[in-house]
Amino acid sequence: MERSPAIDDARLATLFAKEAERFAAAHPRAAALAARARASLVGGVPMSWMQRWASPVPPYAVSARGATITDADGRDYLDLALGDTAAMAGHAPAALTRAIAAQLELGATTMLPSEAAIEAAEELTRRFGLPLWQLCLTATDANRFALRIARAVTKRPKILVHNWCYHGTVDETFAIARPGGAAGAAQARPGNTGPQVDPASTTRVVEINDLAATEAALAAGDVAAILIEPALTNIGIVLPETGYHAELRRLATEHGALLIADETHTISVGPGGATGAWRLEPDLLVIGKAIAGGLPGAAYGMRHDLAERIGRELRRDEIDTGGIGGTVSGSVLSAVAIRTTLREVLTDAAFPEMIAGAGRWADGAEAVFGRHGVGWSVTRLGARAEYHFTPRAPRNGAEAAAAVHHEMERFLHLHALNRGIIMTPFHNMALFSPATPRDAADRHSEALDAAIATLIEGRALVV
Numbered sequence: 001m002e003r004s005p006a007i008d009d010a011r012l013a014t015l016f017a018k019e020a021e022r023f024a025a026a027h028p029r030a031a032a033l034a035a036r037a038r039a040s041l042v043g044g045v046p047m048s049w050m051q052r053w054a055s056p057v058p059p060y061a062v063s064a065r066g067a068t069i070t071d072a073d074g075r076d077y078l079d080l081a082l083g084d085t086a087a088m089a090g091h092a093p094a095a096l097t098r099a100i101a102a103q104l105e106l107g108a109t110t111m112l113p114s115e116a117a118i119e120a121a122e123e124l125t126r127r128f129g130l131p132l133w134q135l136c137l138t139a140t141d142a143n144r145f146a147l148r149i150a151r152a153v154t155k156r157p158k159i160l161v162h163n164w165c166y167h168g169t170v171d172e173t174f175a176i177a178r179p180g181g182a183a184g185a186a187q188a189r190p191g192n193t194g195p196q197v198d199p200a201s202t203t204r205v206v207e208i209n210d211l212a213a214t215e216a217a218l219a220a221g222d223v224a225a226i227l228i229e230p231a232l233t234n235i236g237i238v239l240p241e242t243g244y245h246a247e248l249r250r251l252a253t254e255h256g257a258l259l260i261a262d263e264t265h266t267i268s269v270g271p272g273g274a275t276g277a278w279r280l281e282p283d284l285l286v287i288g289k290a291i292a293g294g295l296p297g298a299a300y301g302m303r304h305d306l307a308e309r310i311g312r313e314l315r316r317d318e319i320d321t322g323g324i325g326g327t328v329s330g331s332v333l334s335a336v337a338i339r340t341t342l343r344e345v346l347t348d349a350a351f352p353e354m355i356a357g358a359g360r361w362a363d364g365a366e367a368v369f370g371r372h373g374v375g376w377s378v379t380r381l382g383a384r385a386e387y388h389f390t391p392r393a394p395r396n397g398a399e400a401a402a403a404v405h406h407e408m409e410r411f412l413h414l415h416a417l418n419r420g421i422i423m424t425p426f427h428n429m430a431l432f433s434p435a436t437p438r439d440a441a442d443r444h445s446e447a448l449d450a451a452i453a454t455l456i457e458g459r460a461l462v463v
């Protein structure tokens with residue numbers, strides 16, 4: 001895909017090195033903690049992705065409140081990453097901390113159901129429409145369980161996903177389209193670590209917005225489920241074209257495949273995610289991260305008849321070893337987190353302002369690119385927005401993957417970090433919470449303007 005303007009990699013590296021020096025000078029405590037961490041944590045971090053921060057060492061968080069993170073060097077950051085959506089409710093919202101503290105006094109987990117779980121499920125139904133729910137701890141688990149249910153009900157082996165999708169660490173989804181292959185042909189995604197089976201044998205992959213390929217990939221009648229994000233968000237945002245979802249629904253029904261909507265990130269579209277806002281009709285729906293306010297909690301919902309069919313097949317004495325569940329899944333603590341976050345923090349009333357904030361962020365980024373003659377595009381998805389290094393927003397996963405420029409991303413992230421702004425580490429995305437301050441978008445625009453000016457002055461961007 002055309003990239004405009006041209007990027008000079010050597011000059012970009014020089015500018016990046018200057019920003020790295022600036023960060024190092026301001027973060028002696030982070031450097032000391034990172035040196036100590038390398039002796040006890042693999043790669044110096046508790047979870048491998050944390051190695052991907054653009055700074056020489058990650059900032060070490062001391063507190064996160066509202067939309068502000070304070071680090072061990074005493075610096076405050078405007079947090080536009082919000083824990084890659086897990087903290088979309090804002091950090092430590094008062095209603096949630098009160099409810100969780102009270103529940104901890106009453107016990108965290110018992111292997112017994114709770115009224116809080118009923119209330120959480122009722123709220124999920126109100127928002128997303130599906131009548132019956134199960135709780136678990138992560139969106140990854142929710143996706144894995146939804147796929148198991150789909151295979152059990154349809155008695156079919158395969159799943160179909162979008163090219164360059166991400167649905168958590170779900171084995172079958174670590175596949176991309178095989179170049180030059182037949183419709184749906186897949187190969188393992190680069191970096192796929194120790195797969196139990198080659199995903200080429202479990203998975204078909206098609207582009208979002210390519211209905212002809214989807215129809216061809218379903219034609220063999222062996223696809224149990226189509227698992228999608230209603231808009232791609234994990235290779236940058238790629239929006240569905242008008243009419244895409246209605247046709248996808250029709251194709252799924254016609255070919256006997258179940259449609260699973262993973263709304264973990266697309267809840268940014270509104271209180272009921274894209275399903276609520278765009279009137280989608282999935283058979284199952286998965287959501288994690290944001291709904292539990294940053295605590296472990298996720299859910300998957302389904303139609304009545306699917307629950308009944310699963311219920312008929314399961315013997316009571318085998319339920320706990322059927323591959324669905326988990327000892328602390330559905331705990332009262334998770335249920336309280338979900339109920340409270342949805343009813344009191346990420347409420348219907350909170351969304352208009354969050355969406356307006358992200359809109360202002362997108363307008364600001366567009367204005368910066370326009371002012372400097374930089375032909376980059378900006379895509380909006382409710383309370384989330386993102387820019388791509390291409391003049392036209394990507395229309396599918398392959399275009400979005402081709403638009404990625406890791407070193408430019410790292411420069412922009414580090415430049416923002418040095419000016420007190422945290423961006424989502426893996427791409428150029430910003431997310432707005434009910435706690436994000438009104439001036440957040442303008443602060444970002446100002447920092448982005450300075451970054452672009454530096455890139456042009458340093459001739460790393462040739463406009």
Ligand SMILES: Cc1ncc(COP(=O)(O)O)c(C=O)c1O
Pocket residue numbers: 084138139140141143166167168169229234262263264265288289
């Ligand atoms: C769309 C989507 N689904 C599922 C997941 C997995 O969430 P978790 O890592 O909390 O299991 C992610 C994580 O980024 C996601 O973006």
